[in-house]
Each structure stands twice: as C-alpha cells, then as structure tokens.
Amino acid sequence: MKKVMAALAIVLSLSSCDKPKIDTSSDESMKISIQKVRESLPENQRTAYDSALKVVALNHLNLTDLTQAGMTKNTSGIEAQMKSELSGKTGEEVISYAETIRKERAERDQTQALQEISELLQKQKTAESSLKELESLKVSRSRFYFEKKIMEEISPSLS
Numbered sequence: 195m196k197k198v199m200a201a202l203a204i205v206l207s208l209s210s211c212d213k214p215k216i217d218t219s220s221d222e223s224m225k226i227s228i229q230k231v232r233e234s235l236p237e238n239q240r241t242a243y244d245s246a247l248k249v250v251a252l253n254h255l256n257l258t259d260l261t262q263a264g265m266t267k268n269t270s271g272i273e274a275q276m277k278s279e280l281s282g283k284t285g286e287e288v289i290s291y292a293e294t295i296r297k298e299r300a301e302r303d304q305t306q307a308l309q310e311i312s313e314l315l316q317k318q319k320t321a322e323s324s325l326k327e328l329e330s331l332k333v334s335r336s337r338f339y340f341e342k343k344i345m346e347e348i349s350p351s352l353s
Contacts, residue, residue: 213284218277228280235285243285246292250283251276253295 214234217227228247235243254275263269283291 213286215282215284216280216288218281224277224280231285231288239285239289242289246289247280249292249295250279250288253279 214227214230216231217223232240232243255272259272263272279291280288
C-alpha cells in the first residue's frame, strides 16, 4: 500500500509540473488557454508574454493579406496562420520564439539598411563624377536664332 501511495504521489507531482500550453482548437479554448498560460508564468514574465503573443501572432501578416481579407471579408487564412504559430506552445516557448523573430527582423533590417547605404554611396559617386564632367564643359560661343514659327507663337501674346 505504501508503494502505491508513493507512486501516486510521484505521478501527481509530475502531472502538476506539466506547464499549460496554448490550445487553438477553437476560439474559446484559445482565449482560455492563453489566459491560463499567462497566469502560470511568474509576475515578472507576464508583460514579456503579452508582448511576445503579439509578435508571434502577427509574424507572417503582411499588408497584401490584410487588404485581400478585408475585401473578401474572409479572415480564415489569417486566423489559421496565427493559430498555427501559437498552437501547443508554453509561455516560455512563446517568449523564446518571439525573441527569435525579433532577432531575425533586426538582422533583415540591418542587411537591408547596409544594402541601401551601398546603393546611396554608388549614386553619390556617380553624381560626383557627373559633376566633374559638367565642370569641364565650357561654352565658348553661343548664338541665338528666332525662327518664324516661334515668333508667330509669341507675337499674339505680345499684342
């Protein structure tokens, strides 16, 4: 009997250690499970979790998808994408995944910024060489001629 009680105590203690996960099987279960996961976290991680939820949920969202969903009034694709990103994750996993997403975005933004800087430097070099060519251009003599057609267009406005 003591062995059974000890085994039962171990099983209960292990099952209580199981961290709640986000269930996206329905909208209601998702709301409830998100709240349960939030409550299972220490107080100091809850704001990070709230922020991480937004980052993960909106990760693959883009303006084209939003516009198309708004025009067709069909948001099921967007919702399915969001649910698949969150499904089965614990609070710590959501926070960790959001951090990974943020790092990838920062790297992508840095790469894009460096590429834009490179393009601007190339345009600056081109502009400087064009300026040098323009400085070497000299007008030695100029003559202006009025053609009859231009004079006919100008003369009615002079009258």
